[in-house]
Every structure is written in C-alpha cells, then in structure tokens.
Amino acid sequence: MTLQNKAFTLLELIIVIVILGIIFSISTPRFRATYTTIQLRNTAQGVINLSRLIRQQAILKRAVYKIEFKQMPADSNDKSYFSVFHKDGSSGEFIADTDRLAKVETPKGIKIEMSKPAQFYSDGTMDMGGTEIYLKSDVKKITLKPSNTNGFFLLSEDPL
Secondary structure (H helix, E strand, O other): OOOOOOOOOHHHHHHHHHHHHHHHHHHHHHHHHHHHHHHHHHHHHHHHHHHHHHHHHHHHHOOOEEEEEEOOOOOOOOOOEEEEEEEOOOOOOEEEOOOOOOOOOOOOOOEEEEOOOEEEOOOOOEEOOOOOEEEEOOOEEEEEEEEOOOOEEEEEEEEO
C-alpha cells in the first residue's frame, strides 16, 4: 500500500493567490462606490428630515425659519453643516436658533451646494428662490428640488 501526498503544491497556491488578488482588485472600487453612494443618500435624507423638522417648527411656533449651508474651510477639522435660524419677532432679523434643532454633518468627500437659504413660513410653505440643493461625491450627484411650495423635496440621482 502506497501513501499518497495530499498537499497543495507551491504553484497551485500561487495561482489561487493571484486569482484572489485579481478578484479583490476588481471588486474594491465597486465596494467603495457603493459605500460613498450610501453616505450620499444618508446625507440627502438628513437634509430632507431637517427641512421637514424646520417646516414643523415654523408652523408650530408661528415664526419664519431658514436654513443655510455652512461650508467649513478645508483646513478645519469641523464637518460642514446646515445652520438653523429663526426670525426674531421684535427686530425682524434672523438669529441663530439656540435650540440646535438638528444638524446635518457631511461625511468627508461629500460636497453640498446651496445658492440661497431656504425659508419656511408659519403657513407650511417654503421659499427657496428657485434654488436646488446639490449633494456631490466623486461617483454620484443627488439633486433635491423643492416640490412647489409645500415644504417637500423631490430627489433625483445622477451618476457623474
């Protein structure tokens, strides 16, 4: 009775490692793009949720609220975010909301563009002056378009 060797040869192991390396190098960019897309969608959902909350606050407190995007300098460690303001009844000027109702932080690599602040009124309407909110990454762009004046957004995704 002969005893057979049941081990892999060095050549077989090298071939398997090369094949796994090729598969990994092909799939890694796809996983990165998927992760970035998920971050982009979550940020867009955060902006939508913030706008709904601000709309509700404007109706509840019978005041005018606005949100505007604050881009932090590139050398800053702070993340960019939306600031919330409400109109002071006595002076009629917008002041920073100290309640800190909500904040949408942007993950690294995601840029938000908003040309004008959005204003929310006590009757539930909003005014964005025809502007849209763009969320961009290196793989995808999401556009938030105001739906009429009812305080809601239409979301559209476009690959870059």
